[in-house]
Amino acid sequence: MTGRTARRRVLRVSLDGGAAPRADLLAAEEPLGIRIGGQAVTLTMRTPGDDLDLVAGFLVSEGIARSAADIADLRICSGERCGHDHDDGHEDLGNVADVTLAPGIVLRAEQRRNFLTSSACGVCGKTSIAELSVSGNYDLSRDAARVTPEVLAGLPDALRAAQRVFDRTGGLHAAGLFTAAGDLLAVREDVGRHNAVDKIVGWAMRAGRLPLSGCVLLVSGRASFELVQKAVLAGIPVLAAVSAPSSLAADLAGETGLTLVGFLRGGSMNVYTGADRVAAPARLAGG
Secondary structure (H helix, E strand, O other), X not given: OOOOEEEEEEEEEOOOOOEEEEEEEEEOOEEEEEEEOOEEEEEEEEOOOOHHHHHHHHHHHOOOOOOHHHEEEEEEEOHHHOOOOOOXXXXXXXXXXXXXXXXXXXXXXXXXXXXXXXXXXXXOOOOOHHHHOOOOOOOHHXXXXXXXXXXXXXXXXXXXXXXXXXXXXXXXXXXXXXXXXXXXXXXXXXXXXXXXXXXXXXXXXHOOOOOOOOEEEEEOOOEOHHHHHHHHHOOOOEEEEOOOEOHHHHHHHHHHOOEEEEEEEOOEEEEEEOHHHEOOOOOOOOO
């Protein structure tokens, strides 16, 4: 595994006629093969770093594991040191995550992806619409979390201030986990939005913190179906995005009891589902 950034020489061109070579930092993107019990499950493109969290979060998002107790062993190794003889091409493409599930935890055939999962697509490799939806383990309708619009409005700045690699590259998505009071619990960055969320969920799972009751998940881009599903599977009652949600994301949020907030920027926001969790601003409470 290399670092989270890569240095490249570029030609900086400006419209005033200037052109000069300079060094530039890019966000790193590399493949990570995921094996379970020696079987290749998927090959995902990610930004190196927090790889154990990424794999653990992937297992939760796929409905393969619910807690750290479902994983007997999880390690990252280079292809030639993984201890398996399977010729699946992972050795030549990058690092490999090797997972051993606990006794009684079985990988079903439909949970094995069929091809590369790109950094732009967390559901790539699914073969049918039915496979997109994974049953959740937590009843979000029972989560009594409340968050004020003032707290929500302050989260994007808090997340941006914690994006260390973005400051150097300008090329990463981020996911931040907050308390309902606005305290930052964890932040993860990646070239893929779904990877950043998986890293958050995996961190929580490995730390024994699932479900993430009473928490708010903020993502730096849009809110897609897959991100809503990841939040639901982690027991997160509030998902906020600085951009728009998709229609399917809003449908799933409504069905599962998740509060979905979009266009969270500049002191305003749209609450698409679960508005009862967003307390009225103080100036409107008596109106």
